[in-house]
Amino acid sequence: MAEPHITVQNLTMAYGSFLIQRDLDFVIKRGDIFIIMGGSGCGKSTLLRHMIGLKSPAKGDVLYEGQSFWQADTAHRNRMMRRFGVLFQSGALWSSMTLAENVALPLEEYTDLRPKQIKEIVSLKLALVGLAGFEEFYPSEVSGGMQKRAGLARAMAMDPDILFFDEPSAGLDPISSKRLDDLILELRDSLGATVVVVTHELASIFAIATNSVFLDAETKTMLAVGNPKILLKESPNPKIREFLTRGDGQA
Amino acid sequence: MTATKQVSPTEDQLNLRRLADNSLVIRFSGNWRMQDGLPSFHEAKKQIESESGLKGITFDTQGLSSWDSGFITFLLKINELSSRLEIEADETGLPDGVRRLLHLATAVPEQKDARRKVVREWLVSQIGKKAMAGAAGAKDMVTFVGEAVQAFLDLARGKARFRKTDLWLTIQQCGAQALPIVTLISFLVGLILAFVGAVQLKQFGAQIYVANLVGIGMAREMGALMTAIIMAGRTGAAFAAQLGTMRVNQEIDALTTLGIAPMQFLVLPRMLALMLMMPLLCLYADLMGILGGAFVGVTMLDLGIVEYFNQTKEALDVTDFVIGLINSAIFGVLVAIAGCMRGIQCGNNAAAVGNAATSAVVTSIVFIVVSDSLLTLIYNALEV
Incomplete structure (x- = not known):
């Protein structure tokens, strides 16, 4: 349970000469639900893009099970990326394919399963996120919440070791958002996956997090690492207290 | 309030x-x-x-x-x-x-310091910045072409990954579905060529040579050029808009994180489809143009339909069609490259998608006309 799974090492992120965050250093343990939190525009999503291989760091590295991600060659990095499942902010389903085809694509690419077997797995994954029967729908024909759940089904298609979520509750009503949180907890427990979530939704943070990092836009670095419930009680930093209490400053 | x-x-x-x-x-x-x-x-x-x-x-x-x-x-x-x-x-x-x-x-x-400062730059630094942006753009283009070639090599080795259905769908979109507009435009171009020629040739009583003018004009030049321009506006812009929207929706990111190269999965089928369909459309446009010419010949110049087609047959050589086909194959590659490149390079917002589509059309047309001039010079030097 407690072995390090992802290590972010001395990471500095920048767009050209524009610094986003510097000197990020933290460890995510296997089975953690790890929250990347912070105010708007502090670089949470950018950090996620560095962790999933969409943007290379200005300095530093990300380690998966002790292996360097950004020092590795492209083929090796692609192999590592296959162990990820990513749920993008808007779902990012491929709009020219049905929900079933979306979930099936990674399976078709990376397994030798027969079409019929793939179909069964796809139906299972869609059923797990409550979308049984929606196989033949196109993304534009279902609601935003359903698109997000279908995106989750696609992210889980290959039974990944690590699930990344970019703002999972953005644009969802409180009930759908709660259901998604429950689903994340359930998946962590049943798949044994490590979960990394970018969010600033307090209700969500306190409901699911086991660990977190707090990024600050002003100082352009991380201010604290730890379970948000404990940070709320014990952190001496007024910025973190203000964030975790919606500006009330009281626990 | x-x-x-x-x-x-x-x-x-x-x-x-x-x-x-x-x-x-x-x-x-x-x-x-x-x-x-x-x-x-x-x-x-x-x-x-x-x-x-x-x-x-x-x-x-x-x-x-x-x-x-x-x-x-x-x-x-x-x-x-x-x-x-x-x-x-x-x-x-x-x-x-x-x-x-x-x-x-x-x-x-x-x-x-939140207010935007209006800084007036020296002319020299403006020129320098433009030049550097131009150089960066050229580098991006070379990189894209290199990646596209790599994708084709992967295809030749049977290692390229894309969905066959995507290829068929794109072939249908830039082949069969383009027929009506290609029919209309090339028929009218044939008609225009015939009219322009007839006014001059009638003075010498040599109306019959309208058939030569239209036949050679369409087969060697106008068939390929007009299809290329139609496809730049129709399909090149559509490619850029589709790929650009996929960029904005993070669909391209989703492919990348799965380790699937967008170049193979998205760009390759589009380029293939356009490169295959363009010469076919060009051939079709040639025939439509000749029909347009014949329409003018028969209705306005009192030429017999059989007479007109015999004259066309005599005037045309296989070389003329081959030259048109070579042109259109090259135009097909260029339009596909311009459309896909602008789509893949698209920024992350709605305005960028519009810019990508516009820029795809402009780039395609510049490519088409410049390469057409070069090709004409080459044919001239080779005396074909």
Whole structure:
């Protein structure tokens, strides 16, 4: 349970000469639900893009099970990326394919399963996120919440070791958002996956997090690492207290 | 924001009066709303500045019947002026809502460095920046072409990954579905060529040579050129918009994180489809153009249909068609490259998608015309 799974090492992120965050250093343990939190525009999503291989760091590295991600060659990095499942902010389903085809694509690419077997797995994954029967729908024909759940089904298609979520509750009503949180907890427990979530939704943070990092836009670095419930009680930093209490400053 | 009291509006909205205790009373009355027009601040400013030894400013809003943001901006200007002249402004005479809005507007001091600075650059540095942007653009283009070639090599080795259904769908979109517009345009181009030729040739009684003009013109040049331009506007722009939208929706990111190269999965089928369909469309356009020419020949020049086609057959050589086909194959590659490149390079917002589509068409047409000129020069040198 407690072995390090992802290590972010001395990471500095920048767009050209524009610094986003510097000197990020933290460890995510296997089975953690790890929250990347912070105010708007502090670089949470950018950090996620560095962790999933969409943007290379200005300095530093990300380690998966002790292996360097950004020092590795492209083929090796692609192999590592296959162990990820990513749920993008808007779902990012491929709009020219049905929900079933979306979930099936990674399976078709990376397994030798027969079409019929793939179909069964796809139906299972869609059923797990409550979308049984929606196989033949196109993304534009279902609601935003359903698109997000279908995106989750696609992210889980290959039974990944690590699930990344970019703002999972953005644009969802409180009930759908709660259901998604429950689903994340359930998946962590049943798949044994490590979960990394970018969010600033307090209700969500306190409901699911086991660990977190707090990024600050002003100082352009991380201010604290730890379970948000404990940070709320014990952190001496007024910025973190203000964030975790919606500006009330009281626990 | 409008608080309306039922008082009939008076003409005089603003009145300044100095009291015996050296304070200035500013009396507002009537409607102070944006849509009714606001009095100029300039007059009030002049009057306040001309008064010497003022101790304070008070406001009288007894006669004010309604107000909105326009009133607040006026008061902000008075506030600014009074603090500059070090005269105290007493806000007690203002309506409660106005006071609260004034406090809200002045609560957070203006961030001086947040305003965009307008920096005038030297001409030299402007030219330098443009040149560097141009060089970066050229580098991006070379990179894209290199990646596309790599994708084709992967395809040749049977290692390229894309969905066959995507290829068929794109072939259908840029093949069969383009037929109506290609028919119309090339028929009309044939018609135009025939008309232009007929006016000249009729003078010598050599109308029959309209068939030569139209046949050679369509087969060697116009068939390929017109299909290329139609496809640039129709399909090149569509490619750029599709790929650009996929970029904005993070669909391309989703592919990348799965380790699937967008170059193979998205670009390859589109390029293949266009490269396969363009020569076929060109051949079809050639025939339509000749039909257009024949229509003019038969209806306007009293030529027989058989006579016209025999003349065309004699005038045309296989070489003419081959040259047209080579042109159109090259145009197909160029339009596909321009469309896909602009789509893949697209930025992350809706405006960028529009720019990508526009830029795809412009780039394609420049590519087409420049390469057409080069090809014509080469054919001329080879004497074919």
